[in-house]
Amino acid sequence: MLLSIDWDAYSGTREFVFDAPIWGTRDLEHDRLEAWRERVQKRGGGDWAALAEDFPLYPGWQELEQYAGLPAFVALSHADAWGWLERFLGRDVLNIDSHHDLASFSGDSARVRPGNWVGMGLRAGLIRQYTCVYPQWHAELPVAEGFDPDRTRAELLPLLPLEVLDRVNLTRDLPLPPPAEVEAVLLVQSPAWTNPAHDAEFLALAQRLNCETLTQPMGRLRLDR
Secondary structure, three states: OEEEEEHHHOEOOOOOOOOOHHHOOOOOHHHHHHHHHHHHHHOOOOOHHHHOOOOOEOOOHHHHHHHOOOOEEEEOOHHHOHHHHHHOOOEEEEEEOOOOOOOOOOOOOOOOOOOOHHHHHHHHOOEEEEEEEOOHHHHHOOOOHHHOHHHHHHHHOOOOOHHHHOOEEEEOOOOOOOHHHOOEEEEEOOOOOOOHHHHHHHHHHHHHOOOEEOOOOOOOOOOOO
């Protein structure tokens, strides 16, 4: 299988944080940096540490180091996943993510974007079977997709053909696959959704996995940069 890891499965939010990007956000330059600076200002200013209470780094990401030695790739956005899929045609994909990435409710449905790369990959035959594993912290966040995977699946019924949806599994209940079952890894930063205070851990993980760069991730290590 192919293993895709969106950093937003670990760099997340708490319940009742109403300016959290999980409520809905775009993937534009402003959303990747300026929106995070605005969130800091709402919390009194200072540095990225002001975000710590509302936007924690959840445990478990260190376990991803077990995939060191496998072919690994890093990308800024899941919109960049298409080239990765084309290198490994027709595989099963397991995606650890806060979003299913099967379809978007707005925007150009014919263009590969972070919210629809999986759905387009399934339609095009680049993906055989797809499993989205939501993080466990979604169980405490009713607004999150992974709070109720059955509800989320029902929302997809008008957006995807049944032959595509039949190849999809949405769950919170799968452990990380053993490295022997993984052919290649994709690590995605998703800066519009992930706390800049966690960029150092993300970049260190990419280095530990010896990732080939598909698109350069951001290093938002200081508020003024």
